[in-house]
Amino acid sequence: MSAVQTARLMDGTGLAGRIIEEAAAKAAEIARSTGSSPCLATVLVGEDPASVTYVRMKQARCAKAGIRSRHIGLPATTTTAELIDTLAGLSADPDVHGILLQHPCGPHIDERAAFEAIAPEKDVDGVTMHSFAAMSFALQGFVSCTPGGIMRLLKAYDVDLAGKHAVVVGRSAILGKPAGMLLLAENATVTYCHSRTADLSAFVREADVVVAAVGRPRLIRGEDIKPGAVVIDAGYNPGNVGDVDFDTASTRARLITPVPGGVGPMTIAVLLAQTVDAAANQLGRSTPVSEGHSVHDGEQRAE
The missing domain is CATH 3.40.50.720 (NAD(P)-binding Rossmann-like Domain)
Structure with missing residues (x-):
């Protein structure tokens, strides 16, 4: 009787580590040449334990990659309008290059309206309709x-x-x-x-x-x-x-x-890579964007 074949494991941890190393090198170059390090703003509504853990983990990974993080914790009673105001303010802040709204935000929040308050050039989590359209039409954008x-x-x-x-x-x-x-x-x-x-x-x-x-x-x-x-x-x-x-x-x-x-590890790696790309774009650097920033390397073919 032949032995049961075992699948080859796809090591996300190892690949994510390499992506983050590449992002860290780009972040260091941006800091050297512009005097400004890439900055990711995280926004959390309420204190859901899992969400708090996720945000802290992302902040820790940012620190290791030379990416500044700014956390905005909002009370669970925050309204959709108040959340939109916060996200719009971050979108207008030139010192913030990427924005992450930790979700779910709670049943009383219109998450789609909140996502759409994030400027497309700072949507490093790829949650806006603009980003989805870019993915759908194979155009430049954040995935x-x-x-x-x-x-x-x-x-x-x-x-x-x-x-x-x-x-x-x-x-x-x-x-x-x-x-x-x-x-x-x-x-x-x-x-x-x-x-x-x-x-x-x-x-x-x-x-x-x-x-x-x-x-x-x-x-x-x-x-x-x-x-x-x-x-x-x-x-x-x-x-x-x-x-x-x-x-x-x-x-x-x-x-x-x-x-x-x-x-799992790949999700955070792409987030950090796209934050660095966003900073490079906003600061006018010629640093090539990471692989994750381009939805497709060529024109979409409809045939």
């Missing part, structure tokens, strides 16, 4: 950080997407939808699935590339993975569990991301 990290992982592991069938399970505005647009820009054939998809397994079984981003622990089972497929698990659930049943999926996939250590 949503998690989808951008996914694309970098696929490129690092030499995954040729042209002509491949990619199934994205999830349709959130900052993960599932933009991930599909970025895959389409690389000439993949993209199918979106979601919570109301009938017979999800049938779609997953046909996928050369699976992106699981629905927020349901172990929703994708190994028996539904096409042998030799590439599996990207962008889910994170309590207990360090992803949206894919790793143990069974890794016996059929060719490449697979672990949880943790796969997509």
Whole structure:
């Protein structure tokens, strides 16, 4: 009896470290030549423990990369109008180069209205309609950080997407939808699935590339993975569990991301890289933008 094949792990931690090192070098050059270090402003409404932890982690990573951080903590009672005023003020502040609104903000906040108060040139988290349009039309702009990290992982592991069938399970505005647009820009054939998809397994079984981003622990089972497929698990659930049943999926996939250590570190790395790019653009530096800032290297082809 032949041994069970085990998928090769896609190391997001290692790749993220290299991206952050590159961003740190660019940040240092910007500081030397302009006298101003890149600055990321983080905005948090309320004191949700998970959100507080995420923001602190991002601030710590900023410090290691030579990126200044400015944190604005707002009370849980903050209104949408007050949040918009805060974001508009940061957008107008020349000392701030990137803005991150930590979400969710609470059920009483109109998050879409808040996101749209972020100036496109400072939308380093890729959450505005402007950024989504840029991703959709393969134009210059900031990508949503998690989808951008996914694309970098696929490129690092030499995954040729042209002509491949990619199934994205999830349709959130900052993960599932933009991930599909970025895959389409690389000439993949993209199918979106979601919570109301009938017979999800049938779609997953046909996928050369699976992106699981629905927020349901172990929703994708190994028996539904096409042998030799590439599996990207962008889910994170309590207990360090992803949206894919790793143990069974890794016996059929060719490449697979672990949880943790796969997509998660890439999200922060892209955020920092895009903050440095934003600073370079705003300070008039000729420093080349990082890979994550360009949605696509060429003109989009409609055929």
